[in-house]
Amino acid sequence: MVKTKIEASVNRIFNRVFICMKCNAKIRADILKVRDKKVKCRKCKSNALRQKKKERKA
Numbered sequence: 001m002v003k004t005k006i007e008a009s010v011n012r013i014f015n016r017v018f019i020c021m022k023c024n025a026k027i028r029a030d031i032l033k034v035r036d037k038k039v040k041c042r043k044c045k046s047n048a049l050r051q052k053k054k055e056r057k058a
């Protein structure tokens, strides 16, 4: 089950990249800050962000 560990660490990296749902700007931020809505889009100042990569459901 080594592969699972690698995927988990890769997910952690990609989890830090978010996309603004209004203007599609890429924003790198801590997931905890995004959850607390402390992160705003630089362009439109919206805090409606989504993760770049969707988590796969097995």
Ligand SMILES: [Zn+2]
Pocket: 020, 021, 022, 023, 024, 025, 041, 042, 043, 044, 045, 046
């Ligand atoms: Zn935006």
